[in-house]
Amino acid sequence: xxxxxxxxxxxxxxxxxxxxxxxxxxxxxxxxxxxxxxxxxxxxxxxxxxxxxxxxxxxxxxxxxxxxxxxxxxxxxxxxxxxxxxxxxxxxxxxxxxxxxxxxxxxxxxxxxxxxxxxxxxxxxxxxxxxxxxxxxxxxxxxxxxxxxxxxxxxxxxxxxxxxxxxxxxxxxxxxxxxxxxxxxxxxxxxxxxxxxxxxxxxxxxxxxxxxxxxxxxxxxxxxxxxxxxxxxxxxxxxxxxxxxxxxxxxxxxxxxxxxxxxxxxxxxxxxxxxxxxxxxxxxxxxxxxxxxxxxxxxxxxxxxxx
Numbered sequence: 001x002x003x004x005x006x007x008x009x010x011x012x013x014x015x016x017x018x019x020x021x022x023x024x025x026x027x028x029x030x031x032x033x034x035x036x037x038x039x040x041x042x043x044x045x046x047x048x049x050x051x052x053x054x055x056x057x058x059x060x061x062x063x064x065x066x067x068x069x070x071x072x073x074x075x076x077x078x079x080x081x082x083x084x085x086x087x088x089x090x091x092x093x094x095x096x097x098x099x100x101x102x103x104x105x106x107x108x109x110x111x112x113x114x115x116x117x118x119x120x121x122x123x124x125x126x127x128x129x130x131x132x133x134x135x136x137x138x139x140x141x142x143x144x145x146x147x148x149x150x151x152x153x154x155x156x157x158x159x160x161x162x163x164x165x166x167x168x169x170x171x172x173x174x175x176x177x178x179x180x181x182x183x184x185x186x187x188x189x190x191x192x193x194x195x196x197x198x199x200x201x202x203x204x205x206x207x208x209x210x211x212x213x214x215x216x217x218x219x220x221x222x223x224x225x226x227x228x229x230x231x232x233x234x235x236x237x238x239x240x241x242x243x244x245x246x247x248x249x250x251x252x253x254x255x256x257x258x259x260x261x262x263x264x265x266x267x268x269x270x271x272x273x274x275x276x277x278x279x280x281x282x283x284x285x286x287x288x289x290x291x292x293x294x295x296x297x298x299x300x301x302x303x304x305x306x307x
Contacts, residue, residue, distance in 0.1 A: 060077060060078060061276050061279060062276075063078075063079075063081055064077075065088055065276040065277040066081045066084040066085060066086070066088070067081045067083075067084070067085070067273050068083065068085055068087065068273065069271065069272075069273055071083060072272055072273050088273045088276070088277035089277045089280075089281065091274055091277075092278045093281075096260070097278065099253060099255075100255055100256060100257050100260040101257060101281075101285075103253075103256045103257075104239060104256040104258075104285075105285070107170055107174055107177070107256055108235050108238045109235075110170075111174050111177040111178050111181065111235075111238045112231050112238070114174070114178045115177075115181045115182060115185055115230070115234050116185070116230060116231055116234075118182060119185040119186045119189050119230065120189060120215070120219070120220060120223065120227070121215065122138070122182075122186050122189075123186050123189035123190045123192075123193050124211075124214075124215050124219050126138060126139045127193040127194055127196075128201070128211070130194075142183050142186040142187065143183065143187060145179075145180070145182065145183030146183045146184060150243060154243060154247055157176050157244075157247075158248065161175075161248055167248060167249075168248070168250050168251050169249070169254065170249075170254060172244075172248040173241075173244045173249065173256070177237075177244060181234045181237065181238070184230075184233075185234060188226055188229065188230050189223065189226055189227075189230065192223055192226035193219060193223060193226075196218075196219065196222050196223075201214055204217075228293050232289065232293050235289065239257070239258075239285075239286050241256075241258065242258040245259040246259055257278075257282040258282075261278055264278065
């Protein structure tokens with residue numbers, strides 16, 4: 001009897017010690033609302049900061065290109081131009097801008113084409129013969145290229161280009177650019193091709209298809225999103241490249257757009273509005289490419305990494 005009474009009292013005391021059942025849900029709800037409000041505030045602040053970091057420089061770039069040299073020194077940097085003018089764009093187009101633009105287009109297209117073709121073939125071989133020791137070694141060598149900084153090997157590259165008698169030519173820019181674009185391109189392509197069902201390749205083998213047929217009829221069409229992704233990425237890197245053109249060329253007719261922007265610097269100063277106009281014109285081609293390929297670019301960035 002005493003044992004029963006003791007247990008009853010213990011249960012009563014335990015229930016009395018518990019808080020009111022309606023209190024914890026209310027407190028938890030208030031905490032969730034506060035956490036949600038804080039999360040929205042932080043997200044909005046981060047988005048506003050990112051917008052300011054991106055939009056403000058672009059805005060300053062455009063409005064500066066529409067000012068005259070006199071207005072640039074007197075007007076507020078972020079104010080709208082009081083007397084907007086297209087004279088800076090006219091001065092840039094009347095110069096050798098077309099030559100620099102053509103050189104950049106040739107270098108970028110040649111580099112992207114060679115990089116994509118070589119990387120596709122190398123990635124296909126690595127994936128198809130993944131169990132081979134030589135295949136794994138080749139893939140590791142490509143990955144090793146990611147750890148080699150461009151600035152560390154610029155002198156050997158310069159001496160190699162001299163020995164090959166390619167100095168001061170567009171090919172001198174293309175070949176090293178391809179070499180340094182291959183590691184990241186091969187890594188992305190291998191990650192994408194590994195997700196292609198192996199049964200598709202086996203079916204083509206049963207039908208008597210060769211490796212070349214499987215590469216161009218199956219692997220290349222299926223890897224189109226990844227190909228567009230690496231093409232846009234590599235093209236952007238080459239388009240904005242400065243070190244190779246600076247070291248491996250010297251003639252004005254071989255200059256590309258990033259190097260040509262330094263030509264607007266005079267003996268006693270720099271024509272900032274004209275330079276900004278040249279920058280705006282030099283970014284338009286890649287902006288058009290990005291807008292046209294944005295869907296394939298997003299698909300390539302989100303595909304191929306599911307495993």
